[in-house]
Amino acid sequence: MSEKSARSVTVERTSTGHFVATNARGGTISFGTGSDSEFTPVELLLAALGGCTAVDVDLATTRHAEPDAFSVQVSGNKVNDELGNRLTDLAVAFTVTFPDGEGADRARTILPRAVKTSHDRLCTVSRTVEIGTPVTATVEDA
Structure with a gap:
């Protein structure tokens, strides 16, 4: 590596x-x-999912216009079944608004494509979760 x-x-x-x-x-x-009030590890995972795509989308759209509002709601359901504790039904929902103007119109046009491109190719966090990567846990010498 x-x-x-x-x-x-x-x-x-x-x-x-x-x-x-x-x-x-x-x-x-x-x-x-x-x-x-501290975040839990699960909440950090949700923040990482939303944050990763938010960074990509922000970089793509703000080249054209500064948003009036930019928020990302990330949710999932915690289940405990035969596979153990895990999250299901993960969802990342963007709410982004731009002011009037030519640059803002371009940013609005780019927004759906930027979200899709981030999700499908760019966001390391969501790509890792969706594809699935083995995690190795070890105990080092104390």
């Missing part, structure tokens, strides 16, 4: 049920079990 393709974060426990993830650039995000 090349340095350009490798991705990683480090997750550290800060207290019972609370953690901080740190990326290679030093950015951090805290999360936990849902006992307070």
Whole structure:
């Protein structure tokens, strides 16, 4: 794996049920079990699904016009069945509005194609979830 393709974060426990993830650039995000306002890991996954496509769509449309509103609603249903705990019925719904004007008209035209292209080819998060990638969990020497 090349340095350009490798991705990683480090997750550290800060207290019972609370953690901080740190990326290679030093950015951090805290999360936990849902006992307070912190995001849960499932909510982070939903945010990653919406955020990945949001970045692609934002870059494609804002070349032409700044949106008046830009929000992404991401949802899924948590189930526990013979396959274990998992999410089903994942959905990413965009609500984007642009002002009047020629550039905004172009952005409105591009919007559906940008969402589809991100979902079908560009967004690493949704592509990974849809295609399915094995996850290996190990315990390193303490």
